Amino acid sequence: MKLSNRSVLAALALAALPLSCSSARVRPNSAGGASGPVRVFTDSDFINDVASAEGFVYVATERGLLKYPATGGTPTRLTTRDGLPSDRLLAVAVSDDGSALWVATAQGVVRAGATGAFAPVGHPQAQPDVGKPTALLTTANGVILGGERGLARWDGTAWSKLTDRYQVTDLSRGADDRVLVATAQTGLLALTADLTALDEHNAPSGIPEQMIRSVVSLPGGKLWALAQGPTGMQLAHFDGARWFGYTTAETARATWLAVVPSAAGAALVTQAGLFDIVLDRGEDLLPTGAASPGGTARIELHPSVYEPPPPPPPPAPPAPTRRGRRPAARPAAPARPAAPARPVAPARPAATTTSPATAGADAAVMTDASVADAAVAARPATAVDGGSSDGGAAAADASVAVEAGDAGAPVVLAPIRVRDLPALGFPIERQSGGPTIDAPTYGLVAVADRVPSDAVRADVAGRDTFIARVGLGVTRVQTRPNQPSVEYRVHDLAMQRRALSVATDGRGNVWMVSEDGGPVRYNGRTFERVALEEDPQVHPLMFWSQGANAYAVARVGDANILRGYKLEGTTWRRLLDGPVETYGPGTVDVRFLAADRAGKLWVGLRVLPPAGAAGDARELGVAVLDPNAPVAPQYNANVPATGGENGSRRAPSDLSAVAFDAAGTAWFAGLDGLTSINPAGEVARFREAEGVRGDLVGDVTRALGDRIYFATPEGLGLRANNEFSFPVEGSSAQPRVTALSVDTNGSLWGAGPRGVWRYDGRTFTRVGRADGLPSEDFTDIAVDAQNRVWLSNTDGLVLYDQAIRTQ
Secondary structure (H helix, E strand, C coil): CCCCHHHHHHHHHHHHCCHHHCCCCCCCCCCCCCCCCEEEECCCCCEEEEEEECCEEEEEECCEEEEEECCCCCCEEECHHHCCCCCCEEEEEECCCCCCEEEEECCEEEEECCCCCEEECCCCCCCCCCCCEEEEEEECCEEEEEECCEEEEECCCCEEEEECCCCEEEEEECCCCCEEEEECCCCEEEECCCCCEEEEECHHHCCCCCEEEEEEEEHHHEEEEEEEECCEEEEEEECCCCEEEEECCCCCCCCEEEEEEECCEEEEEECCEEEEEEECCCEECEEEEECCCCCCEEEECCCEECCCCCCCCCCCCCCCCCCCCCCCCCCCCCCCCCCCCCCCCCCCCCCECCCHHHHCCCCEEEECCCCCCHHHHCCCCCCCCCCCCCCCCHHHHCCEEECCCCCCCEEECCCCCCCCCCCCCCECCCCCCCCCCCCCCEEEEECCCCCCCCEEEEEEECCEEEEEECCCCEEEECCCCCCCCEEECCCCCCCCCCCCCEEECCCCCEEEECCCCCEEEECCCCEEECCCCCCCCEEEEEEEEECCEEEEEEEECCCCEEEEEEEECCEEEEEEEEECCCCCCCEEEEEEEEECCCCCEEEEEEEECCCCCCCCCEEEEEEEECCCCCCCCEEECCCCCCCCHHHCEECCCCEEEEEECCCCCEEEEECCCEEEECCCCCEEEECHHHCCCCCCCCEEEEECCCEEEEEECCEEEEEECCEEECCCCCHHHCCCCCEEEECCCCCEEEEECCEEEEECCCCEEEECHHHCCCCCCCCEEEECCCCEEEEECCCCEEEEEHHHHHC
């Protein structure tokens, strides 16, 4: 196999070093600390939910379902090509016996059985309308779907709406098999076993906060819930009669993620670790409040079945005609009858309420606000993708309730307003000097397995707890003895075939192309798969930015046409479409990209073999895409010595990087020295005889004034004042590098198989494990506009933030 310039240079750099200097490659650190100057990334997927069954772990992402072996390893990605209605998966669940996999999308719910094929659950035009799905739960009574606008149930034959008055954040199963519903605005709901009513634990019941993120049920009707309020998180505990609130003074002072089942009953998952919640043991849990018994509201549910629309009427038969006469006018088709309205529940007696002071543990009885009345029947059955539905018709979101004392007169309630969920946070501070609170004494006991400090969410699947991490996939944490932790990763940010390229937009977002060829945007917190424009035929291949200018190049469809873009704010504006000659079969790909001061795009080319054909990619020099010219001149070894059309010239084909000097001359790294192309299009070669020692040039860049630096197996070289200097003073004591970049301060950075360094024009500074790097073996380097250094290797990406390091 033909090696790239940097691969060859890396091999030579390794061979040139003594064995005593070797260091084994390590995988990215499992802790992946988010608070220091170094972050490690391997995956670009945004994770929405996790489910597990015997032998497999299923991860719902924004671009399909990842099916992992339970022991880890390479996953299978299932998408719309496999029968899913959308690649954006919002919730996933597995039946208790593992025989069925359920997936919720904005376009409906699908199920996969023993054959593995996905099929719609219910009629495609009678899908549950709960807004954006947020949770999915399998039970003995069917499947429960929660969303931003209510709850629905699949009973094996049809979907029914249970209620549209709650914004659901989580679903779980209670110790008594009751369905527990965490909500964003109304506390905690406990559905009755027959799903005809629910108990509402809201503010009157004394629950510490109205927003509940997760809940765990214990025997005896006890509950632990993670509650969130304006000032932070706290634990909410229900002892079967009343609610208590807890926070912590010192232990687990970090972001709280969830409460999950554990061997001790319930555990708190935080970025500081996993802690069992234990009575009369462990580090302090400080009570924040104790409610009086009672106050829970019993709400009757009146489910209504989602019905598909009626079929259209048959066409009217043609009118009879007589020979020689004009046919009679066709009678107008009868108007299509409206879909039958959902049955309206009969007026019910006024609700009765009981004061918490006299109710004890008895629940008040109220009527559900989700009665299937005419207003609800008029509501369209289309699913809502990502938020609230059209606000133009409030009646479409309204329900009818019966209030006490109004003799059963229906009252139209305001539609539910979906609340934006805040980020998870730290526990609240307990004010000192307050009254003593009579509450059970609970403590936190640290579990041996450490939770990664960059965890952003926790999901419970069966008896397992999974942690989602930014850029690091999913980790199953140890919540039971003899249960090992397992990491589930795609490694689509591990650059093995593709060069590292980054561009920074006006908001500081970093754009890059992943190893699988997809465009990725990093906003400083999470990764997101994005598109340059709404055209599925556009395949981004490379990004580049310098200062305020950022460019991208993409291939259009399977044709050998390259499309150039320029970034304006946060939007990519199309510049040009340029066809390129491939000199044989195959698909054009891009090795490098840079723009000169005239705004022309210099694109390093290679040609991938046709699909199914054997062989390696062919290097094809460079093409110059000019927004003001319809055809791109190309420079490669296939051009005749006398020149080609449109100003094409003969040049080496194995070019791997480009930099421009102050005169506008382009300098290229290559397997056989340096190559230059001046503004007149004249090509020159520079090898050992001209001062480029080592011939093989792995990278080239302009830094520290009008100086062209280049990396070879014999060290760091410099061209200034039309002369080559080799090696740069002080570079001999540094590791040989294969990749170069320049930061916003003008300093030169180098990376290779033996380490990373920075050069400010006077001094070389090593950056290594002592600075937090998980490895010293890197294949490429880039610096974004925020002066953050990106390093790549076959494990993934490493982000080194100089500003944090300085602090």
